[in-house]
Amino acid sequence: MAYFERHVFFCLNERAAPDACCANHRSAELQAYAKDRVKKLGISGRGKVRVNKSGCLDRCDDGPCLVVYPEAVWYTFVDEGDIDEIVESHLVGGQVVERLRLP
């Protein structure tokens, strides 16, 4: 059994303008929001879900982005509503949110 059932990494990398970077798209704020949502839903911790900060995930032009392992599903997102959908559909229900999925 995996240490975490699902492990989520948000890119929080900052780059100097005019380069694209996830930090310019509220990634830090939305990572904290996702972590809090997961905790409040009681699905955080060992054997369950971990929402992590990460350095550059090397998809700057696709960002803001996050990745969910072990499925290796990548998402982009705009706001809290998108995060809610990823948390409730994917992290709770195991259903990938195709609308927000990165190719």
Place this chain on the structure above:
Amino acid sequence: MAYFERHVFFCLNERAAPDACCANHRSAELQAYAKDRVKKLGISGRGKVRVNKSGCLDRCDDGPCLVVYPEAVWYTFVDEGDIDEIVESHLVGGQVVERLRLP
């Protein structure tokens, strides 16, 4: 096909003494070393290997630690020799290094 064949996350988290933290065990320096080794071996990038910095992986007492996805294999390490073994055996050859594996 996954965006990265193998995605490695090193915990670089710092905590104030006397709390255990990965940053006290050269994790930042060894993450940079691993990234450089992977690059020099020509196995870095899309469809291959990515070596990432990460925030706290929540295994402070087991640290320093890293995790390799999508396999969800966790390792501890002490020095460059351990990193070489993880890179050459697991990241290049697909063979888990049981000696360094965390339970």
